[in-house]
């Protein structure tokens with residue numbers, strides 16, 4: 001799964017640390033995605049020095065800005081620091097970055113030596129896993145930073161805290177911390193079958209998924225599991241068991257995976273404004289299914305292999 005990066009270790013502790021040349025730069029651009037560089041037949045995250053060199057090569061006549069002064073420390077993986085950088089308008093305008101869309105195939109031979117803004121959904125298909133984890137986790141922090149530039153209480157400008165991962169209001173002192181939204185995902189089985197659905201709201205609603213949904217305020221995770229299954233497919237469930245949890249920075253969520261069995265009537269009543277299709281699938285009927293490093297994919301694949 002996306003956060004299973006052993007033998008590497010993730011250290012989220014906030015620290016005041018200057019970026020080094022070999023540290024990693026995470027650069028996101030609106031809907032265009034995350035900046036990667038195509039090196040040695042594969043897509044990588046650029047190092048800080050790659051970005052410095054980009055300025056030297058692309059803007060030789062202009063004053064080279066100090067990109068490290070505005071770098072925001074994100075986290076460490078082993079001894080490498082990860083920093084979020086914003087590229088100045090001048091470079092975003094003048095450098096011909098390639099932009100991929102979800103439809104474009106990502107071919108390394110086409111993009112050799114180039115910088116590519118890749119959609120976050122395309123990025124998550126890449127390897128190695130620690131790189132994908134870093135990109136997704138940085139994306140979560142970057143989106144949060146974008147939402148706390150101004151104080152939610154009084155509207156004044158905020159500034160980063162010197163001591164912790166937080167933004168502090170310059171006028172009233174309100175402190176905004178990163179937010180993680182818990183969501184449950186559940187593999188409901190019915191003897192030798194599993195319930196798979198297609199969600200109308202997902203951008204790629206062609207995929208079969210497990211029932212999932214955000215935990216409401218005041219609710220326990222298990223209560224949310226019961227409620228989501230009843231709402232989306234009209235089923236009662238029993239024998240709910242915790243499976244595994246997973247940070248999911250792409251949507252700012254934290255997925256909590258459960259297994260459960262249908263209780264009583266197995267007739268599905270679909271929530272039409274949310275679910276376009278819902279059906280019981282036997283192991284043999286589950287279509288070709290790639291592991292997308294998610295707890296949901298893992299549970300479906302394990303069921304197909306007879307291990308769930």
Ligand SMILES: [Zn+2]
Nearest residue numbers: 151154169172
């Ligand atoms: Zn304020």
